[in-house]
Amino acid sequence: MTGFARRDVLMAGIMGAVASPLVARTDIPPSLDVLARRKGLRFGSAISWGTAGADRGSIANPPYARLVAAECGVIVAENEMKWQALRPSPTAFAFERFDAIVAWAESKRLATRGHNLLWHQPKWLPRWLNSYDFGATPKREGERLLTTHIDTVLARYGKRIESYDVVNEAVRPSDGQLYDTSLSTAIGGAEATLDLAFHTARAGAPRAELVYNDYMSWEPGNASHRAGVLKLLEGFKRRGTPVDALGVQSHLVTQGLDARASVTRLERDWRQFLDAVTQMGYALVLTELDVRDNGLPTEITPRDRAVADFTKGYLDVTLSYPAVRDVLSWGLCDRYSWIEGFEPRKDKALRRPTLYDREFRPKPMREAVAAAFAAAPPRNRAT
Template identity: 25%
Template structure:
């Protein structure tokens, strides 16, 4: 952008956020030199003569305990097109990494991030870049604080807008006349939001596992290992899809959608045992065979494919087959199953702001690289898969800011492997993350990485081995009830014109209508659609009794 936008929230607690008062409130950090500049009528601050990454510009701030802080700033560098610039807050207890942008020259880019603090006190906000040869230009800085109550209120308001819709139902008789004072009962039979738990092959032979899983009314699932290359072709040339075939059939029988995980995994440690030693020509042949086999087998039966898993952190196929290996694989998969959304899938993009390898900016760079391979021009959408394996307390402002940044691409976003490592507040953190994900209007589905095996789960189970809920399972059940997955009921009476209005979660409903003039109640089906599926802000339905 040639000129940065105004600071969010008017700058929040930041003094002189637009630098209209020259350097008021701002000082040099480290050994940098700072100066006030103006270009095309826009005023900003510049840190130059930098020798260390942290040499930059800073402002002292006062932080309050248990508050959530959303940060944004517009950044530019003096030269180059890929200079990482991070926002850092130095507190008495250490450093808070708020977010990273890959800045360009001659173009302002928005850095979004955030953090949470456990103690009150003075702190210092500054910016840093490992590229010490560039000047860091900063403008329109904002740091807005929110109470826990304010944050939760925003989540609830977002859910009302993004996950629900106003529905106006008119009950009429066989002649088309309105039925006043008719009693309507609406029961949600299926949620319109894809949400669920991963499963393992053990569900095929364990009735208790099946009963627990199917009774939750989950709308989506994913297989932990059973569709991966090392499971379906453990020995070279011998394919076995029996487990994944049976699991897919089980899910389809219960009207549960399935994500395809995964076609390839870029981590060298998770290849079939016979793959790493193959010379490039044989590996290329094996890759093409695997791709054709699994994608053709499940074409049109899945709601998404994780194509080359974790190709930001790892590069097994690139190291063997060239730097465009991932991009070529995506395009080959698209040729076979172009009707299914193809996903990137990564960890630490929302979990850990310190991991620059998977920062939102890096994610979008890789996504565009795949889209443009072979002269594609970037005209097709690649799904953004966010694994969400949390090992540290969730940084909700950073999570929200990261999803905001990714959403600007227009690509569909899913939380694909959510779990929280074992820790005293595991269930509490799970609830916080689920609420944040579900409330974000650009998140189109949530999968938990909680497939059960007799030896336990990857990092987080929802039940014990007798399929009695653990505290994490209780959290999930509470949210399933709250979000309308468990046959939530809405009742009311029509007005004198036969109308009844309600705000309902997206999904399928059974509507029962009773009226004194009707001998038997009338049961009908209703689908409440998302606004992007139906243009009107309010859905109007006429039901004939």
């Protein structure tokens, strides 16, 4: 059977399992979540809200929703829990879209991750917050705004969400220093702001996993970013800030056709970083896996193979750490990936950054993730 034929059968089995749940099947391949759970891991994906009939990677798009439900054990909202979505004004919350995602996940018996309670960059805060008048007592007002936001979200979802990206992307990649925002300026500093976010989250969700999430990666040019994240994590430990895990976004960027050589070049520095994180006692969560196919030819077959091999090499290294429990991709289908709009290829060829192509056919990257789960050392999982 050819690679494409095998993948067509795989897709037919996965989609058919969801379309006909009452029909006994013996030829359905195991989902990625099933493969992951055999090693004490869990697999998931981002998904969006959408209107019926809209061509989006959403809960309202039946083919995509079926694919996510078939492959995953956990989901995360792509944008609907962020401040820009939840907070249209200082006095209002807009929960309808995220409510719908959580309800959909529960109807499919999928867990939900919370992303995020604070994206600590000015460009990702709502406009009203960047120009907010904090008044005569800015520290008090800044603390009130932040704690009210977190308390309100946690009170609404309670035990329905078991893992939160409490703070997202607080470290500047260029120099490893912390961003300043309107909130941190009012409160009196970035560290105080991040600490307050985590302490508030712990009080509101005492049993949830609290995560600092960032996109420092293993490719060249990330050394300052990684160093800044380590400094932040060390500070959390020193100050007693309740952070349980580092979210490793895993937006990978290929380094050429020879994936094995690339992995060999990158592995040492990456292990040094993960060693430092885990030796501090932090767990690891791979939160946003996808791949930019940079430096690869236009032709699909060698491009897909190189992406798959690079992904497998990255996962083999990273999953060798028992501290990893969850692996989430940032979408499952090329058709709906954010990368095409963020960084199109110079040769105009459509990006192929996810596990399934634009026609919902599984790609070699899907096979690579499955193989990485099969090769990963087993770990115990309490949940």
